Amino acid sequence: MKNFRNIVQSSFRFCPLCGARLKINKIHGQSELFCPKCNFVFWLNSKPTASGLLVKNKKVLLVKRGIQPHKGWWDVPGGFLDFHEKPEIGLVRELKEELNIKVSNPKFLGIYLGKYFSNPPQSTFNLYYVVTKWTGELRPADDVVKYKWCSINQLPKDIAFENNRLALKDLKKLLR
Numbered sequence: 031m032k033n034f035r036n037i038v039q040s041s042f043r044f045c046p047l048c049g050a051r052l053k054i055n056k057i058h059g060q061s062e063l064f065c066p067k068c069n070f071v072f073w074l075n076s077k078p079t080a081s082g083l084l085v086k087n088k089k090v091l092l093v094k095r096g097i098q099p100h101k102g103w104w105d106v107p108g109g110f111l112d113f114h115e116k117p118e119i120g121l122v123r124e125l126k127e128e129l130n131i132k133v134s135n136p137k138f139l140g141i142y143l144g145k146y147f148s149n150p151p152q153s154t155f156n157l158y159y160v161v162t163k164w165t166g167e168l169r170p171a172d173d174v175v176k177y178k179w180c181s182i183n184q185l186p187k188d189i190a191f192e193n194n195r196l197a198l199k200d201l202k203k204l205l206r
């Protein structure tokens with residue numbers, strides 16, 4: 031059976047440097063994509079994201095996804111970091127794009143790994159922040175179609191991505 035590493039690796043066929051067909055090689059005991067022509071190793075690193083758990087009166091804000099994967103499911107606002115972008119800067123940018131608010135003083139909660147089944151699929155390295163301060167009127171935009179405030183004790187069942195569910199579990203402990 032293919033594991034997640036094999037699934038992600040099978041999405042890439044050609045060397046991004048020289049265009050030759052990639053092969054799988056054992057490197058430090060791990061299967062890695064490798065170019066037999068120019069020796070390039072296509073390391074599969076996780077992709078970093080930043081997400082904001084907006085909290086008000088023991089309620090957390092969830093957003094409804096307007097795009098695949100998991101279109102129509104509840105999500106935590108946030109997104110992929112840009113190239114060489116600091117996580118806090120990416121968080122502020124994403125929440126401005128998705129909710130039209132300017133957040134300040136985010137508090138780091140933790141890191142949660144995830145599987146994001148886009149094409150190609152991604153291993154995600156998700157940084158979560160608790161946000162209690164922001165300015166501006168909440169208005170969903172971009173990848174978000176609507177939002178709702180949910181009691182931390184009564185979260186909906188259709189929450190996308192295991193990383194969200196794990197982060198919300200830790201948030202619940204924090205708010206108790």
Ligand SMILES: [Zn+2]
Nearest residue numbers: 045048065068
């Ligand atoms: Zn190559």
